[in-house]
Amino acid sequence: MGAGPAGACLALLLARSAAVEVTLVEAQADLRRQLRGEGLMPSGLEVLERIGWSPLPATIPQRELQGWTFLVEGTVLFRAEEPMGSSHACTLIDQGSLLASLVEGAEQQGAQVLKGQAVAQLLEEQGRICGVRLVDGQERRADLVIGCDGRDSSLRRLAQLEFPRTERPIDVLWFRLSGPESLPLVRWLAGRFVTVVGAAGSFALFETVSGAVQLGWALQAPLPEPAQAWPARWAGACSAPLADLLAAITPEHIEGPVRLPVRVGLLERWHRPGLLLLGDAAHPMSPVRAQGINMALRDAFVAAGELIRGLPSLSTPWDPAQIDVLLERITQLRIPEIRTIQGLQARELERAQLLHRNPWLRRLLSAGASFWGPLLARRWIRDQRQLREGLPLREGLPLPGGPP
Numbered sequence: 147m148g149a150g151p152a153g154a155c156l157a158l159l160l161a162r163s164a165a166v167e168v169t170l171v172e173a174q175a176d177l178r179r180q181l182r183g184e185g186l187m188p189s190g191l192e193v194l195e196r197i198g199w200s201p202l203p204a205t206i207p208q209r210e211l212q213g214w215t216f217l218v219e220g221t222v223l224f225r226a227e228e229p230m231g232s233s234h235a236c237t238l239i240d241q242g243s244l245l246a247s248l249v250e251g252a253e254q255q256g257a258q259v260l261k262g263q264a265v266a267q268l269l270e271e272q273g274r275i276c277g278v279r280l281v282d283g284q285e286r287r288a289d290l291v292i293g294c295d296g297r298d299s300s301l302r303r304l305a306q307l308e309f310p311r312t313e314r315p316i317d318v319l320w321f322r323l324s325g326p327e328s329l330p331l332v333r334w335l336a337g338r339f340v341t342v343v344g345a346a347g348s349f350a351l352f353e354t355v356s357g358a359v360q361l362g363w364a365l366q367a368p369l370p371e372p373a374q375a376w377p378a379r380w381a382g383a384c385s386a387p388l389a390d391l392l393a394a395i396t397p398e399h400i401e402g403p404v405r406l407p408v409r410v411g412l413l414e415r416w417h418r419p420g421l422l423l424l425g426d427a428a429h430p431m432s433p434v435r436a437q438g439i440n441m442a443l444r445d446a447f448v449a450a451g452e453l454i455r456g457l458p459s460l461s462t463p464w465d466p467a468q469i470d471v472l473l474e475r476i477t478q479l480r481i482p483e484i485r486t487i488q489g490l491q492a493r494e495l496e497r498a499q500l501l502h503r504n505p506w507l508r509r510l511l512s513a514g515a516s517f518w519g520p521l522l523a524r525r526w527i528r529d530q531r532q533l534r535e536g537l538p539l540r541e542g543l544p545l546p547g548g549p550p
Contacts, residue, residue, distance in 0.1 A: 344383025
């Protein structure tokens, strides 16, 4: 259930195995949404490489990120160049196109895809989930239901697998800057991801694969100003030339904002008899360093491997007890990496909040950037390694094939 990164990838891998009949159900009729993560880290690219989806199909808009720049109080604190010691550079993609490619691959391998169909109810018999009822009334019976329907998962709610969430007093407002006024800003960015910390809070900006500029503004309070005031607020946290480029953006060329509350959680138990949750349905991720898509792909890869290895062919009935053992194993294989990545994300967020709360610290770092910058750059690059690459994945998954 859900044709996001986890659901689309898992449907492809299970359909490709020829051991199961797969139906992929997606509530939206169109896989393209206003806000989807664009960053594939080495951890996500590793999965795509292993399943034969690397190099990415030419139909997926993509480009490698050139590096990272951090500004404090308008001063460049440090820069870091991709790939920062990893096997792959962070790659920006159009996620809707990637999902469409994976879903098409699943269909070509025999999966049935139902779009525009939300789940209204879980079917249950003798304490076991045995399928779903869709909003149009049709019932779909299954030996296993897998919920990959995102951070606001309806399947998680219907299964009563809610978790205590870590509430963080911060929202991220996402804006898209487009039109001719954004072109000088695109040239200045030069393919880099730029983070700015100043009196206006912290925000990050980068060029999307469509040529627009995406700007994510982290706020700890409601946005008070009218749209006309936003560019001035952003510019006030920078120095020339970036300040001038941002100040030149007019409201008619600002799309958004789309508000993304930073809600982080981790279920200790991802399953009930006959049901498994994956991706943000099991562990909503912070937006820090684009981990949602990457962890979802890795969930799907591990889950597919365990199910393919552990379940019999179509000609042999599935043993419910065997399925439940596999679901617990998948959960225990994935929790260590998710816990590690969420911890690293929280540490990055805490550092940003520390700078936001302490103007004296921002001024100190800005005034001494030539001294502090190289030291902080080395530490930041070192700390990014595990956040970018994740924990080692199990070897030997029998997944032949590639993009259609």
